[in-house]
Amino acid sequence: GTLNIDEMKCSGNVTLGDANSDHLNVTSTTNFASGTTFSNTVACQQTLTVTQDITASGHLDMVDDKIIKLGTDDDLQIKYLNTGDSSYVTSTAANGLVLASDKMFLMNAAHTAKWVYGDATNTIIYHNDAARITTSATGINIGGAIDAVTSITGSGNITIATDKFTLDSTNGCLLYTSPSP
Numbered sequence: 001g002t003l004n005i006d007e008m009k010c011s012g013n014v015t016l017g018d019a020n021s022d023h024l025n026v027t028s029t030t031n032f033a034s035g036t037t038f039s040n041t042v043a044c045q046q047t048l049t050v051t052q053d054i055t056a057s058g059h060l061d062m063v064d065d066k067i068i069k070l071g072t073d074d075d076l077q078i079k080y081l082n083t084g085d086s087s088y089v090t091s092t093a094a095n096g097l098v099l100a101s102d103k104m105f106l107m108n109a110a111h112t113a114k115w116v117y118g119d120a121t122n123t124i125i126y127h128n129d130a131a132r133i134t135t136s137a138t139g140i141n142i143g144g145a146i147d148a149v150t151s152i153t154g155s156g157n158i159t160i161a162t163d164k165f166t167l168d169s170t171n172g173c174l175l176y177t178s179p180s181p
Contacts, residue, residue, distance in 0.1 A: 008014075016024050020040060054060065062068065065083070070076040079088040088111070103119035113129040125133040127144075134141040 068078040077090045106116040117124040
């Protein structure tokens, strides 16, 4: 049946319901002045306002492909995409940082162009979403022209075009090696 209570005061514990199928519906503005324990899932169908810290003894879980938004204008957003197995941290102060299990991206805010990429093998700097400088265990690869260089220095010889031209560090001469016949 139905029980309507205008006011209920209790100084001890109160148990409402005794089965998993029982529900408590609160449809008015309610203040719980002391600790309240819910043994099962709590569903909030309106805005949930939290005025103190959230302390979790387990995980704070969210459904995949949802966003945690912080700040009055959603200034900081944290998102996980299950489809791409990647996480996004976006801030109005710093365009976009993407972290995925073993790699990292720094992207524009719309996530349409990469600026920096890094993983266990390579670190790549992009310009207009095209790889320009790639570093790896074997060296540096430059994807484009080297413009407006005032000097190139090194502790040894500088080889250009796969051993065709060498700048000899000992005497400063340009050496040309002709191809084998």
